[in-house]
Amino acid sequence: GENVEQHPSTLSVQEGDSAVIKCTYSDSASNYFPWYKQELGKGPQLIIDIRSNVGEKKDQRIAVTLNKTAKHFSLHITETQPEDSAVYFCAALMGTNAGKSTFGDGTTLTVKP
Amino acid sequence: NAGVMQNPRHLVRRRGQEARLRCSPMKGHSHVYWYRQLPEEGLKFMVYLQKENIIDESGMPKERFSAEFPKEGPSILRIQQVVRGDSAAYFCASSPSPANTEAFFGQGTRLTVV
Numbered sequence: 314g315e316n317v318e319q320h321p322s323t324l325s326v327q328e329g330d331s332a333v334i335k336c337t338y339s340d341s342a343s344n345y346f347p348w349y350k351q352e353l354g355k356g357p358q359l360i361i362d363i364r365s366n367v368g369e370k371k372d373q374r375i376a377v378t379l380n381k382t383a384k385h386f387s388l389h390i391t392e393t394q395p396e397d398s399a400v401y402f403c404a405a406l407m408g409t410n411a412g413k414s415t416f417g418d419g420t421t422l423t424v425k426p
Numbered sequence: 427n428a429g430v431m432q433n434p435r436h437l438v439r440r441r442g443q444e445a446r447l448r449c450s451p452m453k454g455h456s457h458v459y460w461y462r463q464l465p466e467e468g469l470k471f472m473v474y475l476q477k478e479n480i481i482d483e484s485g486m487p488k489e490r491f492s493a494e495f496p497k498e499g500p501s502i503l504r505i506q507q508v509v510r511g512d513s514a515a516y517f518c519a520s521s522p523s524p525a526n527t528e529a530f531f532g533q534g535t536r537l538t539v540v
Contacts, residue, residue, distance in 0.1 A: 319468070347528075356430070356517055356531030357469065402468055411529035412459030412519055413482070416468035 315340040317405050319417025327425050332393050334420045336403035337385040343405040346379060346386045347414065351400045360401075361388070393424045430455075430520050430532035431500075438538045445505040445512070447535045451520030458501045459529060460493060463515040475501060508539045 316339040326332050338346075344365040349357035363370045363377045363386065370377050374393075379386040390397055400421050404414035431450040439445050451458050456477050461469040474482040475495035486493070490508075495501040505512055515536045519529040 317468075322466075349531075354533065356519075356533045358531065359528050362528075410474075410521075410524040412457060412474055412521055412524075413471060414529070415471070416461075418466070418468040 315343055315405055315407070315415040317403060317415050317417040319403050319420060321420060322418065323421045323423070325423045325425060326393050328393060328395060330393055332388075332390045332397070332422055332424075334388045334401055334403070334422070335385060336387070336405075336417050337383075338405040338415075339384070340405070340407060341381075341384065342407045345406040345409070345411075346377070347404050347406070347411065348375075348377060348388050349402045349404065349416075351402065351419070353399075357402055390422075393422075395424050395426050398422055398424045430518055430530050432516075432518050432532035432535050434535060435533065436536050436538070438540060439508045440540055441509055442507050445508050445537055445539075447503040447505075447516050447518075447537070448500040449503070449518030449520075449532060450500040451518075452522075452530055455520035455522050455530070457521045457524060458495050459519045459521075460501075460503050461517045461519065463517060463534070465514075469517060472503075505537075508537075510539045513537055513539045 319336045347362040350360045351357045376389040400419045403417040406414045460472040472485040473493045490506045492504045515534045517534045519531045521529045
């Protein structure tokens with residue numbers, strides 16, 4: 314089955330700096346890669362996603378890049394703010410059924426004011 | 427439109443007791459997924475259900491765990507004879523169809539076995 318590895322497990326940045334979280338996946342058939350943000354005491358919430366036919370996608374301060382050849386994808390957050398502090402999960406999916414995603418182990422991002 | 431509702435939010439059980447976790451999907455969603463999150467780990471898929479049917483239970487432990495999604499009422503994840511290793515956060519997600527690439531998560535139930 315699919316295996317997703319995520320790094321780093323913790324990341325601390327100063328407010329205004331950029332943060333980058335990287336994931337690798339094992340199954341070349343995976344074609345959909347969502348990123349979730351989980352705030353303390355809450356469930357994960359989708360923040361951005363990318364499909365395998367696209368190399369990069371951007372939404373305001375958040376961007377995701379995908380390298381299908383190397384089987385890795387990354388989340389980039391620019392101009393970080395304290396409210397960006399949360400646990401971020403990458404996931405990989407073959408097909409369209411989001412509920413069957415394989416998740417990475419998460420990155421705890423702390424943005425220091 | 428209320429989101430995915432899970433209850434209870436926190437559940438404490440003694441070893442050997444039963445735990446019942448409930449999940450009401452978003453309105454109009456007939457597909458429910460259960461995940462388990464151990465401390466400092468990602469979410470691990472457990473089971474996928476439609477109304478009255480288990481579609482995929484490949485992530486469910488073979489013993490003590492069961493799930494249902496009846497025609498009426500919430501989906502239930504049931505853990506019999508709980509052990510300390512069952513302590514985790516259990517999340518439910520729902521989607522309107524298997525072709526939907528966004529699953530909406532509830533706030534989770536944090537189970538503690540003492």
